[in-house]
Amino acid sequence: MELTDVYIERCDKDSEELISNENQTFLTTSIQHLKQNMNEFLYIESPTFENIKTDALSFEVDDVFKTYMVLLGFKVQKKHADGIKRYLTEHLHGENAFYSCSFSGEEGLWELNIPIDFMDGFHENQSIEQVLSITYHFLEQLSKSIAQQ
Structure with a gap:
């Protein structure tokens, strides 16, 4: 994955207000930054994400389960519900794996x-x-599995 024209925001989870804009070097920071700053989420935009049928990815730590989450708008038709759910069920590993769509x-x-x-x-x-x-x-694999339906 070669990221191009990356735009990164650190935002407050409650208000969604901007804490700061970051440059690409911020990506070298440990993901644990989100657990150390539970009030924050990261919003990352890149034209590269068009390949995975989204404009942006948001990363945060779930307040209840303390798991790292990615949130996104996945641009595929409604008719792909079964394929999306099947892929997520088959490719998320662990007893307590969950997702929402x-x-x-x-x-x-x-x-x-x-x-x-x-x-x-x-x-x-x-x-x-x-x-x-x-x-x-x-x-990317989810997008490919949808394309094969």
Whole structure:
């Protein structure tokens, strides 16, 4: 994955107000930054994400389960519900793996909340960039499985 024109915001979870804009070097920060700053989420935009059928990815730690999450708008048609759910069920590993997905008719996309903790290759000692790469690969495979339906 070669990120181009990356735009990064650190935002407050409650108000969604901007804490700061970051440059690409912020991606070398440990993903644990989010557990150390539970009130924050990261919003990352890149034209590269068009390949995985989204404009942006948001990363945060779930307040209840304390799991790392990625939230995104997945731009595929509503008819792909079964394929999305099947892929997520089959490719998220762990006894307590969970996710949420709902179709937004207004926006014409799937709102996905996926726990990164249950993706292959994830561990908490990784940089944001490494976690972004794992997430990108996961969503790339999801996109390919949808295309084959």
